[in-house]
Amino acid sequence: MRREPAAELLLRSEPLAWPPVSAQAASLLEEATDLLVLHRDFAAALERCEAGCDSLGPAAGAGAGAGAEAEAGSSAEVKCSLCVVGIQALAEMNRWREVLSWVLQYYHVPEHLPPKILELCILLYSKVREPQVMLEVGSSWLRDVTNRSLPEYGSLLELYLLRVLLPLGQFEGAEELVRGCDVFDSEQQLALLKIICESQCQWTQQEEMRSAAEEQQDTTRETVLGALSQKLLTMLTLLRRALRSMSSHFYLIPYKKILLAAFMLYLVVVRLDPASPTSLPFLYRLVQLFRQAWAAVLSPIRRPPVQD
Known part of the structure; x- marks a missing residue:
């Protein structure tokens, strides 16, 4: 699969210099970026990303959403960038189905995913038309109390609403999520509720059109089957007459x-x-x-x- 536009934007937005918290992880990040962008060796880039995340250990991403100390935050930033490059490498190798499980092996629970990683995963699975993969993950992340204090919470909620809930027809859940969110003001809530209402109307129209098309297909199928049944009945009638004629002929043989x-x-x-x-x-x-x-x-x- 070709490189996702959103992933390219995130990749280009990464700074070139990292705080000297983990020299090994930062060096592996630079190697992975060069392998991905310049050499297009996606397997080698993914290998460098995995080695860098392993070198940081599990504690590096545990406080990414909770505002830990400066050193832990720097390590979390390096780990997040390594995961961004790794997601891009997996997408380039058409292994996008492994993205979420690959990321969760380093962050363990959806609530600890950095906002940038969550955004990239939502965009990726929305692009490949499998938003249901992010349904439970996004819901768990948005329900977390610590994540609600992040500045990216409002934009991620809106992205989750537009790219996951509405394409899946989860209109009641989307409306409850908007009404129960204190991040948006009244105008933003009204705008989002209007979008939900319009999307629901479009969904209903599409369902009605799909039902009408299915009924038409069923009618056509019944008509074809009726014609075939009539032909089969005619053939059986002719066959019965032929057998009756042959039997009457055999009766006349001495x-x-x-x-x-x-x-x-x-x-x-x-x-x-x-x-x-x-x-x-x-x-x-x-x-x-x-x-x-x-x-x-x-x-x-x-x-x-x-x-x-």
Whole structure:
């Protein structure tokens, strides 16, 4: 998959110099960025990002959303940038399905995701038309009390509303989320509620059009099946008439002559020895009788019998 525009913007916005908290992680970040942008070696860039996150340890991202000390904050910033580059590398390798699980292995719970990582994940899964992946993750992050104090909370709530809830038809949840949020003023709430109402109307119209199209397809399918059933019934009727005609024809065949011919053939083949000289006159006579019987069987019904 090609590089996401949002991911490119985030990547370009990263500063070139990092606080000297973890020299190894910062060096790995620079290598990963060069491999991603310049050399386009996405697998190697992802490997550098994983090594950098592992070098920082689990404590680096634990206080990213809670406002920890300056040193922990610097490490969290480096870790966030490593994850941004790693997400971009996974997207370039068409491994975007692994993005969320890959990020959560370093942040463990959705509430600890940095705002930039959450925004990038929402944009990515919205771009590939799978917003349901971020439904529970975004809801958990927005319900967290610590995250509500972040300056990015309002923009992320709006992004989650427009890119996740509304495309999934979660209109009641979107309305409750907007009404229960104290970040927006009355004008912003009214604007968002208007967007939710318009989106719901469009959703209802699309559902009605989809239902009408399905009903039309069902009607067409029933019409086709009805025509096929009528043709099948006609064929079965013709087949029944043909079988009845054949059966009536078979009833007119003289079965006695058929049995006589079969018995004579049995005598010739089984009971008599063709190698014996005494059986030749009798065989000749049986052959003549067999020919006469066969001619009588194959002749028309009203044909006079063959004279001996």
